[in-house]
Amino acid sequence: MHNQTIAELAKGLQAREFSSQELTTAHLARIKQHSALNCFITVTEVEALAQAKIADQLISDGKAGPLTGIPLAHKDIFCTQGIKTSCGSKMLDNFQAPYNATVIERFNQAGAVTLGKLNMDEFAMGSSNETSFFGPVKNPWDHSAVPGGSSGGSACAVAARLAVGATGTDTGGSIRQPAAFCGITGLKPTYGRVSRYGMIAFASSLDQGGPMTRTVEDAALMLQTMAGFDSRDSTSVDKPVPDYSKGLNDSLAGLKIGLPKEFFGDNLNTQMAQVVEDAVAEYTRLGAEVVEVSMPNINLSIPAYYIIAPAECSANLSRFDGVRYGHRCEAPEDLNDLYIRSRGEGFGSEVKRRILIGTYALSTGYYDAYYLQAQKIRRLISDDFKKVLSEVDVVMGPVTPTPAFGLGEKSGDPIEMYLSDMYTIAVNLAGLPALSIPAGFVDQKPVGLQIIGNYFEEARLLNVAHRYQQETDWHQQAPAGIE
Amino acid sequence: MEWETVIGLEIHAQLATKSKIFSGASTAYGAEPNTQACAVDLGLPGVLPVLNEQAMHLALRFGVAIGAEIAPYSVFSRKNYFYPDLPKGYQISQFELPIVGQGVLDIEVEGETKRIGVTRAHLEEDAGKSLHEDFQGLSGIDLNRAGTPLLEIVSEPDMRSAKEAVAYMKKIHTLVRYLGICDGNMQEGSFRCDANVSVRPKGQAEFGIRAEIKNLNSFRFVEKAINHEVERQIDRIESGLSVVQETRLYDSDLDETRSMRSKEEANDYRYFPDPDLLPVVITEALIEQARGELPELPDAKKLRFKEQYGVDEETAVLLTHSKDMADYYEAVISASGCEAKLCTNWVTGHLAGALNKDGLDITQSPIGHARFAGLLARIADNTISGKIAKQVFEALWNSDQTADEIIDQKGLKQITDSGAIEAIIDEVIANNAGQVEQYLSGKDKVFGFFVGQVMKLTQGKANPGEVNAMLKAKLKR
Numbered sequence: 001m002h003n004q005t006i007a008e009l010a011k012g013l014q015a016r017e018f019s020s021q022e023l024t025t026a027h028l029a030r031i032k033q034h035s036a037l038n039c040f041i042t043v044t045e046v047e048a049l050a051q052a053k054i055a056d057q058l059i060s061d062g063k064a065g066p067l068t069g070i071p072l073a074h075k076d077i078f079c080t081q082g083i084k085t086s087c088g089s090k091m092l093d094n095f096q097a098p099y100n101a102t103v104i105e106r107f108n109q110a111g112a113v114t115l116g117k118l119n120m121d122e123f124a125m126g127s128s129n130e131t132s133f134f135g136p137v138k139n140p141w142d143h144s145a146v147p148g149g150s151s152g153g154s155a156c157a158v159a160a161r162l163a164v165g166a167t168g169t170d171t172g173g174s175i176r177q178p179a180a181f182c183g184i185t186g187l188k189p190t191y192g193r194v195s196r197y198g199m200i201a202f203a204s205s206l207d208q209g210g211p212m213t214r215t216v217e218d219a220a221l222m223l224q225t226m227a228g229f230d231s232r233d234s235t236s237v238d239k240p241v242p243d244y245s246k247g248l249n250d251s252l253a254g255l256k257i258g259l260p261k262e263f264f265g266d267n268l269n270t271q272m273a274q275v276v277e278d279a280v281a282e283y284t285r286l287g288a289e290v291v292e293v294s295m296p297n298i299n300l301s302i303p304a305y306y307i308i309a310p311a312e313c314s315a316n317l318s319r320f321d322g323v324r325y326g327h328r329c330e331a332p333e334d335l336n337d338l339y340i341r342s343r344g345e346g347f348g349s350e351v352k353r354r355i356l357i358g359t360y361a362l363s364t365g366y367y368d369a370y371y372l373q374a375q376k377i378r379r380l381i382s383d384d385f386k387k388v389l390s391e392v393d394v395v396m397g398p399v400t401p402t403p404a405f406g407l408g409e410k411s412g413d414p415i416e417m418y419l420s421d422m423y424t425i426a427v428n429l430a431g432l433p434a435l436s437i438p439a440g441f442v443d444q445k446p447v448g449l450q451i452i453g454n455y456f457e458e459a460r461l462l463n464v465a466h467r468y469q470q471e472t473d474w475h476q477q478a479p480a481g482i483e
Numbered sequence: 484m485e486w487e488t489v490i491g492l493e494i495h496a497q498l499a500t501k502s503k504i505f506s507g508a509s510t511a512y513g514a515e516p517n518t519q520a521c522a523v524d525l526g527l528p529g530v531l532p533v534l535n536e537q538a539m540h541l542a543l544r545f546g547v548a549i550g551a552e553i554a555p556y557s558v559f560s561r562k563n564y565f566y567p568d569l570p571k572g573y574q575i576s577q578f579e580l581p582i583v584g585q586g587v588l589d590i591e592v593e594g595e596t597k598r599i600g601v602t603r604a605h606l607e608e609d610a611g612k613s614l615h616e617d618f619q620g621l622s623g624i625d626l627n628r629a630g631t632p633l634l635e636i637v638s639e640p641d642m643r644s645a646k647e648a649v650a651y652m653k654k655i656h657t658l659v660r661y662l663g664i665c666d667g668n669m670q671e672g673s674f675r676c677d678a679n680v681s682v683r684p685k686g687q688a689e690f691g692i693r694a695e696i697k698n699l700n701s702f703r704f705v706e707k708a709i710n711h712e713v714e715r716q717i718d719r720i721e722s723g724l725s726v727v728q729e730t731r732l733y734d735s736d737l738d739e740t741r742s743m744r745s746k747e748e749a750n751d752y753r754y755f756p757d758p759d760l761l762p763v764v765i766t767e768a769l770i771e772q773a774r775g776e777l778p779e780l781p782d783a784k785k786l787r788f789k790e791q792y793g794v795d796e797e798t799a800v801l802l803t804h805s806k807d808m809a810d811y812y813e814a815v816i817s818a819s820g821c822e823a824k825l826c827t828n829w830v831t832g833h834l835a836g837a838l839n840k841d842g843l844d845i846t847q848s849p850i851g852h853a854r855f856a857g858l859l860a861r862i863a864d865n866t867i868s869g870k871i872a873k874q875v876f877e878a879l880w881n882s883d884q885t886a887d888e889i890i891d892q893k894g895l896k897q898i899t900d901s902g903a904i905e906a907i908i909d910e911v912i913a914n915n916a917g918q919v920e921q922y923l924s925g926k927d928k929v930f931g932f933f934v935g936q937v938m939k940l941t942q943g944k945a946n947p948g949e950v951n952a953m954l955k956a957k958l959k960r
Contacts (some may be wrong), residue, residue, distance in 0.1 A: 079529045092528065099522055101529060198529040205758035233531050234760050312758055315561050318572020319526040323624070339565055362563070362753035371755060 001026055002161040003478070006070050006218040009164060013059055013069045020059065020069030024052035024113050027071045031115065031162045034482075038137045039157040041076045042084050043116035051113040058111050066221050068111030073163035075154050076117040077124055078104050078209070079198040087200045088120040088132040088150075091320045091327045091346030101198020102230045103167060103209050110225045115163050119153030122348045123317065124174055124202040126150050127420050130411045131350040138407070139181060140479040141445050145404040148178030154212045155182035160482050165213040165222050169199060171206045172305055173399070173424025176436035179212055180399035180448025183438045183477060185465070186212045187219045190456050191431035192237035194223075195230030201316040203309035204235075206428040215475055216437065216466040220244035223458060242459045248466040253287030255464065258392035260295045263423060267401045272447060275440035276398050279449045282471055283396075283464075291392060295384035300377045301426040302418055307361045307374035308429070313351075314358030320346060353414065382430040389432075389454045394464055398423050399436045399448035423450060433458045437465045438474035446477070484721070485685040488713050489693075490648045490678060491640035494655055495633050496665040497609070497673040498541045504608050504632035505532030505575060512671050520611075520626035526570030531759050534559075538632040539763055541664040542582045542606050543773045545634060548662055548780060549601055551586025553770050559606070559760045563753045568611035568624050576635075578754040581605035582763060583634075588658075589782065590650040599651050600639030606763075607633050628672075634664070640679065640690065645709035649702050652676060653804075657781050661806045675700040680712045681726070691716070692726040696733050696740055708733035712740050784809055792816075792823035801831055808845045811852050818856035821863040829859055833876055850879045857886040870943055871895050898945045901953070904937070907945070908953055911936045922958055930954070 001023055004012065012018055028045055048071065055069035079085045079097035081104075086092045100108065107114070121131040129137040129152030137152040139145040140160040147156040151168030155178035158166050168175040170188035179186025187210045194209045201207060211222030224245070229238040257280065264273055280290055322328035322342025329341030347355070361370035388395060400420060410417045427434040432452055439449035449468075453461040469475050503510055506523035523530045546553045560578040583604035589596050611629035613622050636655060642648045656674055659665035667674045681693035696712060699705045711733075716726045730749070731740040779787070785803045788794055794802065803809045816826045834855065838848060848855075858879060862872050867890060878889045890896055898904055911933055912919055922929040937950050 079527075085528065087528065095528065097529070098527070197531050200528040201759075203758075232533060234533050235531075235758070311755060315563055315571075315573050315753075315755070318563060318565065319528070319570060321565060321567075321572060323567050324525060324570065325527070335567065359753065362755050364751050364753075367753075367755070 020052040020055040039153045040116045055111045071113045073115045074167045088122040090133040102195035121150035124150040148181035150174040168212045173421040179436040181404040183446030187435040190433045194226045195233045197232040203312040220462045255288040256392040257290045258293035258395045263397035271442040275447045279439040293388045297380040304374040304377035305425045310354040310358030314355045378429045385430045395452040399450040403442045403445035486682045487685045490642040492638045494636040494676040498632040500537045503630035504538045516625035524630045546583035547773045549586035552584030557582040557763045559757045560754045564750045568613045576607035577605035599641045602637045604636040645706040682716045814852035815856045819859040821859045
């Protein structure tokens with residue numbers, strides 16, 4: 001059962017080949033069996049079985065939708081009512097959200113089952129899942145390698161068939177990079193497409209939730225439920241949600257693919273480049289046309305991102321002050337002591353580093369030189385994309401410069417770690433949708449292909465990615481030991 | 484040396500919206516602590532602000548009322564600082580691009596009109612309240628007020644005395660209530676100000692170093708705090724010390740200001756645009772609509788009252804300082820059909836006096852405009868005398884009856900039957916032969932005695948004019 005996709009399982013549930021309770025029980029057993037992967041921070045066994053029971057009733061009443069009874073799991077950044085929502089941090093280890101994020105509400109309404117809450121880099125700050133207070137997640141393809149981050153628990157859980165699909169969030173690549181490292185499909189929607197309400201903020205102008213699944217078809221199904229206007233999020237866009245499954249098989253004849261020459265520089269090793277080239281070749285066989293394009297400002301993405309994201313996070317994380325909820329130090333002497341020790345003890349070093357960078361960048365005398373300058377660069381990068389996407393339908397490139405690196409390999413060198421997001425960050429700065437699909441292996445580890453589309457053209461992206469999965473079987477590979 | 488005072492005010496007016504500026508929680512005053520703070524106000528993880536459009540409309544109304552520039556595009560920023568009653572660790576405010584830009588306001592001080600510049604007015608959320616008593620060495624936090632919409636109105640440093648500052652603050656106070664954008668309740672903190680005060684030698688162009696006095700919530704405190712601060716600054720300079728740029732608190736019990744924090748200790752607020760909120764876009768059409776919906780403003784109304792009702796400046800100010808008072812006055816005129824002078828005298832005299840004595844404002848008047856008009860109508864048509872009217876007024880104040888009911892019930896109707904009055908006069912003359920003699924021999928003062936006797940016998944109901952005339956005729960010397 002666990003090797004089936006959402007689309008397949010939905011059929012099985014409808015045909016009463018198995019019940020949601022059986023499906024859920026099987027996945028709960030797998031989660032236990034593979035607990036060494038450390039994917040889950042919280043497993044909500046009781047709640048999951050209760051949801052499955054309700055789902056089975058809905059199915060037998062003929063009221064089931066495509067996600068009814070499907071066992072999913074959610075990144076621990078989404079608030080879940082009455083269930084611990086830690087955001088991967090000691091700061092919120094004791095926090096039970098009193099409300100559901102909009103995304104969670106939508107999955108609940110769709111009758112999906114929540115297996116639990118997934119491990120992640122602390123407050124989504126990291127590219128390897130090593131900054132989690134709950135310990136690193138292992139890459140299911142190579143237990144000595146990282147699963148990527150920050151949605152590492154999500155990527156690993158889906159790759160290891162512990163959940164049929166999972167939610168992730170992507171601020172600088174946090175859906176696409178772990179999807180690539182774990183050999184699954186991950187979509188970061190257009191900024192404003194999926195509500196951020198109840199999704200604990202890292203960098204508000206960049207954060208976007210999205211689906212992580214084994215197939216593009218499943219990603220379309222999950223996105224269908226996640227996407228849409230939410231009056232509780234001012235940055236959510238009131239635009240109709242198209243049927244994402246409808247055009248999945250549309251022909252790609254005449255599709256114009258842009259390959260930015262800046263994506264294929266010295267940073268990309270030849271094997272990685274080969275994977276992308278092979279994938280592009282597959283597209284030309286499907287009738288696509290390939291042109292080289294240039295985005296001259298894209299190499300400024302990392303410096304701009306590492307001003308804007310920390311600046312926003314420095315304010316977003318101020319609410320964690322030990323006053324109303326979350327970690328509070330023992331016996332504070334006075335207010336300052338309460339702040340200093342609660343935050344000092346509650347946050348890990350990567351979070352502290354980014355708060356410090358952001359606070360510095362926003363300080364009087366530095367604001368213009370850092371924050372404003374970074375915003376100007378952001379505009380330039382958006383303009384680069386706008387220009388290119390007026391000439392081509394999609395942009396393709398690598399997701400990461402290397403396959404999954406080793407646990408501990410980069411955790412001592414933040415700059416080295418930041419550079420691993422060089423191909424994903426620009427998309428967040430521009431607010432565009434992009435996805436990562438498995439496209440091959442390097443050193444026996446999965447490698448992703450990134451496809452970037454124009455604003456709100458998720459349906460087109462899914463179509464382009466789905467057609468590739470019809471021609472290839474990279475997405476069907478399973479890690480050894482995951483039978 | 485002669486010194487000149489320079490004052491600028493930052494007025495915080497709480498906007499009269501039902502719910503908070505970024506959440507759906509109620510803004511009603513006086514609820515149990517933390518019962519009016521929702522997830523957004525508590526700053527829970529994951530929550531997001533959504534602008535209450537009504538707050539924007541109210542700010543816009545203020546802007547058009549003072550003829551200010553309205554920003555077609557204004558931006559919310561985060562003002563970062565840590566405090567336990569500031570749940571998010573930042574206050575959402577407007578910094579570089581406020582909704583209301585430059586405008587002006589005229590004030591009158593001692594008969595002189597002076598123009599005061601308004602630099603800007605911006606929207607922001609209020610913080611909660613820290614309670615330092617009753618918690619055994621700990622502080623309590625009440626977040627009911629957190630997220631209450633405020634309009635911060637910043638003036639130019641155009642005021643030159645505490646009196647001018649108070650006149651300006653009163654002017655704004657009147658205006659915001661006219662506009663219906665703020666209830667102006669100073670006790671509840673709905674209207675308060677910070678005063679920036681400095682002194683300089685008269686004739687010097689540069690400003691002196693200023694101190695900011697925080698959180699003044701009465702006109703009296705504004706005046707006293709500024710006067711005290713000016714004195715303190717002059718004393719320092721004259722004794723060879725300099726004024727320090729700092730934030731000070733006014734202690735109304737001791738009538739002094741004391742230092743809260745110096746410039747060096749001041750927070751670096753690290754303002755930056757709030758990425759959770761979209762820019763506020765105001766179209767020309769929206770501005771036109773706001774202009775069209777403006778009520779008659781205080782200055783225009785005052786001018787009209789002077790012309791239409793022939794009242795002097797002081798009376799016009801009294802009648803128009805609140806829109807409710809002006810409306811009451813005009814409703815009385817229209818309902819009674821009396822001439823304005825009678826209405827003016829009674830509204831600004833007896834009624835205002837009685838309200839003042841009981842500490843009530845016009846909206847709390849026990850006598851509604853209709854019942855009050857009923858009283859004035861009976862004075863105008865001579866049903867009752869002015870003296871009896873005071874008695875009827877008392878009864879109106881203490882009951883729900885109309886003037887006519889009271890007059891009927893108590894038999895207060897003026898005696899206009901000259902035959903009846905004549906008989907009483909004859910009786911008085913007959914019974915007081917001695918006084919008649921005195922009067923006839925030239926003692927004019929005795930005349931008052933006869934009037935008093937007649938009024939006593941008629942229980943005040945005789946028309947005094949008629950009594951006078953008839954007595955004069957009867958006692959012809």
